[in-house]
Amino acid sequence: MITLSDQPFEPGELLSEFARGRAEVGAVATFTGLARAEEGATDILELEAYPGFTEHEIGKIADEARTRFGLQDLRILHRVGKIAPGEPIVFVATASRHRRQAFEACDFLMDYLKSRAPFWKKEHGPGGARWIEPRAEDHADVARWEQET
DSSP states (O other), rough: OOOEEESOOOOHHHHHHHTOOOTSSSSEEEEEOOOOOOTTOOSOOOOOOOHHHHHHHHHHHHHHHHHTOSSSSEEEEEEEEEEOSSSSSEEEEEEEESHHHHHHHHHHHHHHHHHHHSEEEEEETTTEEEEEEOOOHHHHHHHHHHOOO
16 A cells, blocks of 8 residues: 555554454564654745645555565655654555565665655755755665576
């Protein structure tokens, strides 16, 4: 399931819901990303997305993760709109028969979400607003998956 939401969420509740009744899996891995204050330079982080299109594009990489890592299920919730520092911005959960696949799938999905998912990020702070682009490290993180088969 892939969800974009402009509302805050509780990662623990999402994990409990995702893991409930999963007798067929051996592992659930999760990642929760938080909005950073960037050393006092960010008062609010704002994310924009195109409803429908963004979920569709994330769905493509989710399908790749299902196949590549043999996932039994996954859950992605990503915030859009204005997000305060310290608030959860993204939640990714993966379920598989074995832990390695769950961990790697979670990492794979986050690398994509961080650098290639169709979101537009803007920081608002004391010095005004500025658009945020993925860093070289973010591109390197996602590129390593293209080298692996």
